[in-house]
Amino acid sequence: MPIADHILSELRAVLGDRLSTGESDRTLHGASETFHSAPPPDAVAWPLTTEEVSAVLKICNAHGVPVIGWGTGTSLEGHALAVRGGLVLDMMRMDRVLDIRPADLLAVVQPGVTREALNTELRATGLMFPVDPGANASLGGMASTRASGTTAVRYGTMRQNVLGLEAVLADGTIIRTGSRAAKSSAGYDLTALLVGSEGTLGIITELTLRLHGQPEDVAAAVCAFPTLEDAVTCVAQTMQMGVPMARIEFMDALGMRAVNLHLGSNYPEQPHLMVEFNGAPEAVKRDAELFGAIAEEHHGAGFAWATSLEERNRLWAARHASYYAALKLRPGATGISTDICVPMSELPAAVAAAAADMHASGLIGDVVGHVGDGNFHVLMLLEPGNQAEIAIAKGVAERMAHRALAVGGTISGEHGIGVGKRGLMEAQHGPAWAVMGTIKRALDPNNIMNPGKMVPDMN
Amino acid sequence: MPIADHILSELRAVLGDRLSTGESDRTLHGASETFHSAPPPDAVAWPLTTEEVSAVLKICNAHGVPVIGWGTGTSLEGHALAVRGGLVLDMMRMDRVLDIRPADLLAVVQPGVTREALNTELRATGLMFPVDPGANASLGGMASTRASGTTAVRYGTMRQNVLGLEAVLADGTIIRTGSRAAKSSAGYDLTALLVGSEGTLGIITELTLRLHGQPEDVAAAVCAFPTLEDAVTCVAQTMQMGVPMARIEFMDALGMRAVNLHLGSNYPEQPHLMVEFNGAPEAVKRDAELFGAIAEEHHGAGFAWATSLEERNRLWAARHASYYAALKLRPGATGISTDICVPMSELPAAVAAAAADMHASGLIGDVVGHVGDGNFHVLMLLEPGNQAEIAIAKGVAERMAHRALAVGGTISGEHGIGVGKRGLMEAQHGPAWAVMGTIKRALDPNNIMNPGKMVPDMN
Numbered sequence: 054m055p056i057a058d059h060i061l062s063e064l065r066a067v068l069g070d071r072l073s074t075g076e077s078d079r080t081l082h083g084a085s086e087t088f089h090s091a092p093p094p095d096a097v098a099w100p101l102t103t104e105e106v107s108a109v110l111k112i113c114n115a116h117g118v119p120v121i122g123w124g125t126g127t128s129l130e131g132h133a134l135a136v137r138g139g140l141v142l143d144m145m146r147m148d149r150v151l152d153i154r155p156a157d158l159l160a161v162v163q164p165g166v167t168r169e170a171l172n173t174e175l176r177a178t179g180l181m182f183p184v185d186p187g188a189n190a191s192l193g194g195m196a197s198t199r200a201s202g203t204t205a206v207r208y209g210t211m212r213q214n215v216l217g218l219e220a221v222l223a224d225g226t227i228i229r230t231g232s233r234a235a236k237s238s239a240g241y242d243l244t245a246l247l248v249g250s251e252g253t254l255g256i257i258t259e260l261t262l263r264l265h266g267q268p269e270d271v272a273a274a275v276c277a278f279p280t281l282e283d284a285v286t287c288v289a290q291t292m293q294m295g296v297p298m299a300r301i302e303f304m305d306a307l308g309m310r311a312v313n314l315h316l317g318s319n320y321p322e323q324p325h326l327m328v329e330f331n332g333a334p335e336a337v338k339r340d341a342e343l344f345g346a347i348a349e350e351h352h353g354a355g356f357a358w359a360t361s362l363e364e365r366n367r368l369w370a371a372r373h374a375s376y377y378a379a380l381k382l383r384p385g386a387t388g389i390s391t392d393i394c395v396p397m398s399e400l401p402a403a404v405a406a407a408a409a410d411m412h413a414s415g416l417i418g419d420v421v422g423h424v425g426d427g428n429f430h431v432l433m434l435l436e437p438g439n440q441a442e443i444a445i446a447k448g449v450a451e452r453m454a455h456r457a458l459a460v461g462g463t464i465s466g467e468h469g470i471g472v473g474k475r476g477l478m479e480a481q482h483g484p485a486w487a488v489m490g491t492i493k494r495a496l497d498p499n500n501i502m503n504p505g506k507m508v509p510d511m512n
Numbered sequence: 513m514p515i516a517d518h519i520l521s522e523l524r525a526v527l528g529d530r531l532s533t534g535e536s537d538r539t540l541h542g543a544s545e546t547f548h549s550a551p552p553p554d555a556v557a558w559p560l561t562t563e564e565v566s567a568v569l570k571i572c573n574a575h576g577v578p579v580i581g582w583g584t585g586t587s588l589e590g591h592a593l594a595v596r597g598g599l600v601l602d603m604m605r606m607d608r609v610l611d612i613r614p615a616d617l618l619a620v621v622q623p624g625v626t627r628e629a630l631n632t633e634l635r636a637t638g639l640m641f642p643v644d645p646g647a648n649a650s651l652g653g654m655a656s657t658r659a660s661g662t663t664a665v666r667y668g669t670m671r672q673n674v675l676g677l678e679a680v681l682a683d684g685t686i687i688r689t690g691s692r693a694a695k696s697s698a699g700y701d702l703t704a705l706l707v708g709s710e711g712t713l714g715i716i717t718e719l720t721l722r723l724h725g726q727p728e729d730v731a732a733a734v735c736a737f738p739t740l741e742d743a744v745t746c747v748a749q750t751m752q753m754g755v756p757m758a759r760i761e762f763m764d765a766l767g768m769r770a771v772n773l774h775l776g777s778n779y780p781e782q783p784h785l786m787v788e789f790n791g792a793p794e795a796v797k798r799d800a801e802l803f804g805a806i807a808e809e810h811h812g813a814g815f816a817w818a819t820s821l822e823e824r825n826r827l828w829a830a831r832h833a834s835y836y837a838a839l840k841l842r843p844g845a846t847g848i849s850t851d852i853c854v855p856m857s858e859l860p861a862a863v864a865a866a867a868a869d870m871h872a873s874g875l876i877g878d879v880v881g882h883v884g885d886g887n888f889h890v891l892m893l894l895e896p897g898n899q900a901e902i903a904i905a906k907g908v909a910e911r912m913a914h915r916a917l918a919v920g921g922t923i924s925g926e927h928g929i930g931v932g933k934r935g936l937m938e939a940q941h942g943p944a945w946a947v948m949g950t951i952k953r954a955l956d957p958n959n960i961m962n963p964g965k966m967v968p969d970m971n
Contacts, residue, residue, distance in 0.1 A: 154855070156748070156752050156856060156857035158856070201695055205695060206694075210695050210697075212695070212704075213672065222947070226947070227943065228941075228943050228944040228947055229944060230944055232853075232920055232921055232922040232940075233854075233919075233920030234853040234854055234855060234886050234887075234916075234921045234925065235665075235853065235885040235886050236664060236669050236853055236885050236887065236925055236926065237658075237853060237924065238658045238659075238708055238851075238924045238926045238927060238928045238929075239929060239933070239937070239940055240929060240937060240940070240941060240948055240966065241708065241709055241948045241966075242671065242701075242704040242707065243944055243948070245671075245704030245705065246701060246704065246951075248701065249697055249699070249700065249701055254700075265754075266754035289615070293617070295725035333798060335795075336794070336795050339794065394693035394695055394696060395693055396613070396615075396616040396618070396692045397616050397617070397694070398613065398615035426694040426695050427694055428693075428694075457693075461691055461692030462691055462692065463691040463693045463698045465697045465698040466695055466696065467697045468697060469697045469698075470698060478698070478699060481691075481698055481699070482687075482689075482699060483687070483688065484685050484686065484687050485689055488685070488687055488702065489699055491954050491955060492705075492954060492955070495950050495951060495953070495954030496947065507699065507700075
């Protein structure tokens with residue numbers, strides 16, 4: 054049911070020409086990076102202020118119009134698909150860095166600031182915002198999905214790096230959570246409740262973020278291993294020994310082949326680890342030596358060090374390109390990226406089982422991962438619209454998730470739930486899934502905030 | 513209104529002789545470490561299993577009987593006072609360490625395990641649970657109050673160190689939150705919602721805790737400063753430079769005098785910092801030199817290093833004894849410890865203002881703090897029952913809290929809300945305080961979980 058004209062008129066009174074029902078705007082804001090799909094939203098709005106967001110939500114709440122937040126559209130589980138129609142709020146025009154306080158190691162930003170834009174602004178301060186999911190995502194979107202990425206092993210995910218939020222709830226109430234202090238013991242942790250809630254509880258309109266000093270010294274390296282098991286066991290042992298890795302990433306042989314195809318590089322087409330060390334020069338040297346010794350035990354070879362910024366950028370570009378690179382393994386294909394996270398001792402078996410399952414299923418794809426956290430992805434390449442292949446891939450993904458749960462892991466390390474993982478929520482959370490629904494119902498009784506996602510069906 | 517006999521009979525059917533209405537049991541479980549007071553609870557229970565907790569909550573929920581969790585009784589804000597009567601659940605007989613998984617850097621414990629008991633069990637593994645609020649508190653209580661302490665500056669608070677929980681909600685539902693993986697992006701962060709909820713949402717029956725490697729090398733030192741401002745400015749600069757302190761604690765001149773009186777030590781009676789460095793030997797050396805240089809700039813002198821375990825234990829015993837030591841400054845007195853946390857750049861002014869206010873108010877007391885987090889306490893010494901003094905002290909505490917809020921800080925860094933800080937919740941959270949109440953009402957509609965605390969009045 055499209056949004057009635059009188060409701061659009063009310064919205065237009067708030068937003069003027071920053072409300073669109075044009076087909077191209079709707080189509081752009083109904084797209085997904087993956088095979089997940091839904092009809093486009095009924096309208097798109099570009100608010101400029103928190104007060105506008107509040108006014109829009111009041112109108113939508115009064116009329117039961119779904120509201121879906123939108124950042125850069127780079128989510129991989131269809132989080133922002135308007136599965137029940139409604140209004141997409143594109144937050145990308147609220148893109149100001151409001152305050153940088155180097156002495157307090159924090160920044161205050163609007164949700165449409167991207168992580169790269171923030172880091173560009175921070176360059177002169179000697180500080181950085183390290184959370185890096187690969188895509189140049191918006192910080193509001195990263196908070197909504199509890200994003201992490203390659204550096205989480207050292208600096209934490211959005212959970213650890215959001216100190217406070219301003220958000221607008223379904224009824225238009227504007228709240229502030231958290232504080233600018235490093236810690237607080239004053240009440241329910243509403244910041245943590247909103248981070249990762251995927252727009253189902255409110256729209257984030259401001260973030261207070263924890264900053265970190267740029268490391269004095271950085272060294273990075275790639276290292277090839279004869280087998281997947283060697284590489285992943287090396288990771289488990291490195292983490293168990295407490296080597297303070299800044300990044301420790303796994304890519305399998307096919308992943309390296311994809312990178313070579315995509316970037317014209319000539320890495321050996323074997324399982325690799327890509328690692329980074331941050332700190333004082335002597336610490337970096339020591340950590341690198343420690344890791345080198347562990348890697349050697351596991352038949353790691355061909356260490357290629359990248360110490361200059363340029364070489365390091367090239368190395369991490371290879372890792373970050375892996376999603377788009379993999380698409381070259383099967384031209385024209387769509388990717389479906391699974392995402393699980395397991396306790397470290399379970400990682401070697403989990404990676405091996407996932408790879409074996411994918412190969413046995415006859416699909417082409419690769420395995421990459423933020424393995425220092427026990428988090429990895431199997432990226433499968435599917436012919437667009439081939440329902441049989443999609444069904445096979447979903448089977449692989451579901452079995453991965455169930456194996457993760459069986460060993461105390463989680464169905465999503467960082468990609469979130471969206472529409473792709475909702476069917477697994479009860480398996481992971483049991484009665485706690487209904488509790489999530491109770492909280493949602495209490496804060497959004499008309500179920501307008503990104504309905505049809507995250508919690509059990511309400512209506 | 514005491515608990516009716518037929519309800520007690522129902523409870524006795526679950527608990528047998530682990531239910532008491534005896535006066536001494538009730539008095540023991542109605543006490544507080546501070547001047548906060550309330551009549552004792554109507555009954556005390558000692559459950560042994562999660563299922564018993566669930567059965568008890570079902571009975572209490574059906575009859576509207578308040579249920580208050582109890583650990584070691586060491587909270588400083590009267591969290592566990594039965595302000596509306598009811599049943600205290602003493603969790604200290606659920607005291608088993610259920611699982612230690614060194615390879616996954618985690619332990620699973622029941623809520624009645626104390627932090628010292630856990631660390632004793634961990635000794636042989638080379639791992640530790642670092643969160644240390646001073647008291648040998650129960651881990652369930654520490655999670656409920658989001659405890660932190662001297663090591664939070666390096667290892668985080670309970671927020672960062674609880675990976676998952678089992679908890680029983682008001683209606684007896686048993687839920688599990690979180691996972692054993694290092695991170696997760698699968699749904700609302702119910703772990704973070706329960707941590708710090710002070711027993712108002714449920715009773716914690718099991719905790720999965722993050723462990724850390726025991727540092728290879730440790731060095732600690734005390735250092736005296738001519739003025740409070742010198743010492744605190746040294747802290748702010750140390751943190752801003754990114755020196756990875758393991759602990760950095762402040763004690764004022766009167767605090768050092770109290771320690772000398774209590775322990776027979778002979779520290780100079782001047783403002784001090786007590787610091788600790790953890791890591792590889794070369795890192796410890798480098799960090800200590802960096803700190804030493806900053807301290808010297810701020811007129812720090814008389815560095816006394818403690819490198820042996822014995823010397824270090826003596827040093828930290830002095831810090832941890834500060835609460836009991838301070839009581840010696842005024843024999844027979846009760847302490848009231850305020851607790852605020854501010855952004856680092858605001859710390860010197862906040863500490864100076866708090867000390868000046870206390871002195872101007874004519875009260876005796878000292879200033880100590882986990883200043884690396886921007887967190888500090890003013891401990892005021894009051895004649896028991898002297899209402900005029902209590903009123904003056906409350907005034908000092910309230911002005912501290914409002915000054916913290918004015919600069920983006922929080923009314924509680926680590927002691928929590930209890931009965932002592934509830935009156936300040938609206939000032940800190942504004943409309944978000946009502947949102948906390950909405951969540952509470954949704955999860956505990958009969959308001960049986962530690963009623964009269966944390967959220968706005970419900971009934």
